[in-house]
Amino acid sequence: MAQAAETKKRVAKGREAGPDREPADKDHAHRDLLLKAYRDMLLIRRFEEKAGQLYGMGLIGGFCHLYIGQEAVVVGVQLALSDGDQVITSYRDHGHMLATGMEARGVMAELTGRWGGYSHGKGGSMHMFSKEKNFFGGHGIVGAQVSLGTGLAFSNWYRGSDRVSVTYFGEGASNQGQVYESFNMAALMKLPVIYVIENNRYGMGTSVDRASASRDLSKNGVPWGIPGIRVNGMDVLAVKDAAGQAVAHCRAGKGPYLLEMETYRYRGHSMSDPARYRTREEVQAMRTQHDAIESVHHKLEALGVDEAAIKAIDDEVKAIIQDAADFAQKSPEPDPSELWTDVLLEG
Numbered sequence: 001m002a003q004a005a006e007t008k009k010r011v012a013k014g015r016e017a018g019p020d021r022e023p024a025d026k027d028h029a030h031r032d033l034l035l036k037a038y039r040d041m042l043l044i045r046r047f048e049e050k051a052g053q054l055y056g057m058g059l060i061g062g063f064c065h066l067y068i069g070q071e072a073v074v075v076g077v078q079l080a081l082s083d084g085d086q087v088i089t090s091y092r093d094h095g096h097m098l099a100t101g102m103e104a105r106g107v108m109a110e111l112t113g114r115w116g117g118y119s120h121g122k123g124g125s126m127h128m129f130s131k132e133k134n135f136f137g138g139h140g141i142v143g144a145q146v147s148l149g150t151g152l153a154f155s156n157w158y159r160g161s162d163r164v165s166v167t168y169f170g171e172g173a174s175n176q177g178q179v180y181e182s183f184n185m186a187a188l189m190k191l192p193v194i195y196v197i198e199n200n201r202y203g204m205g206t207s208v209d210r211a212s213a214s215r216d217l218s219k220n221g222v223p224w225g226i227p228g229i230r231v232n233g234m235d236v237l238a239v240k241d242a243a244g245q246a247v248a249h250c251r252a253g254k255g256p257y258l259l260e261m262e263t264y265r266y267r268g269h270s271m272s273d274p275a276r277y278r279t280r281e282e283v284q285a286m287r288t289q290h291d292a293i294e295s296v297h298h299k300l301e302a303l304g305v306d307e308a309a310i311k312a313i314d315d316e317v318k319a320i321i322q323d324a325a326d327f328a329q330k331s332p333e334p335d336p337s338e339l340w341t342d343v344l345l346e347g
Contacts, residue, residue, distance in 0.1 A: 037079065041071035044095040046318065048066045048094060048095070051064065059328075061124070062124050063271075063272075064270060066092070067096075067265070069286065070095065072263070075236055076240040090143075093128070094125070096135065097133075100133040107128065107324070108325060109324075110128050115332050115334045121333060143178055146195070147178045149165050149182075153167075157189060166193075166196060169198070171201070174212065174217055174220060187256060190254065194246045194256070195256060197217050199262050205275075228257065228259065229259060229260070230262060231259055235292065245257075
């Protein structure tokens with residue numbers, strides 16, 4: 001009986017150890033994922049806040065469109081991508097740069113027009129690129145990047161690679177003619193492109209309800225047989241899951257996929273926009289009830305992550321942003337000879 005009891009005890013222990021270990025591993029992976037998402041979103045948020053400060057000080061000129069509030073979209077999508085996948089977006093692009101791994105130093109230096117920037121001070125806020133990180137730019141012309149992103153997907157298809165092109169654009173650009181031309185070609189050739197509509201509700205100042213007859217932008221690809229889904233763009237995990245579905249669809253050779261991310265920008269369309277077309281109450285409600293970063297913060301607390309660990313991330317991000325701002329202000333302005341570089345490629 002004693003031996004039987006001991007055997008029963010070992011079996012019971014084994015039953016506990018096996019199932020418990022897997023959930024523990026899953027919990028650990030889930031926690032690490034949330035920590036990464038929190039860190040990446042916070043980096044974008046703090047970077048954009050600092051960029052806004054430098055703009056106010058006159059250190060950044062020209063146009064400057066901040067991504068504050070929309071961080072969960074690009075961070076969530078990036079979590080579903082692999083090395084080699086390409087990203088292209090519009091003029092609201094700083095967050096995409098940082099999410100793809102471009103250094104805050106180089107992005108901030110470009111914003112301030114310095115030689116240490118990614119385009120040596122010649123591109124500014126809207127025109128930065130990184131071949132190393134497969135980031136093919138922000139683009140100032142509304143909707144222009146959609147056909148370019150489709151071209152990247154064509155390149156992948158032509159070369160027989162399994163890379164995916166992620167092409168971001170806003171709800172304001174969603175009714176541009178080149179967007180639908182791109183849909184047609186992508187569907188016709190089954191190109192591996194994910195179209196991400198960042199629907200932050202307002203164009204330069206006009207509500208999407210007043211600018212688009214389509215009330216569900218995720219269905220804009222239906223005439224071409226392009227599947228699409230509407231996603232809570234303020235939930236980084238929901239974005240990751242949806243992006244994962246889209247990536248799998250493209251890698252399987254099934255053609256393009258459309259994701260409508262319902263998100264929200266806290267600031268104006270650009271730094272020169274007072275955003276009087278919406279109420280303070282509306283913005284405050286989004287900040288207090290739907291903020292993506294605070295949501296992940298609460299999730300981490302619920303998982304038992306020590307507040308000191310979260311503060312360590314906050315301190316790390318703060319140091320990175322301050323270093324970027326210092327570097328940008330100390331970096332020299334481009335030499336006048338730079339006017340003649342990167343303008344012609346002789347074949």
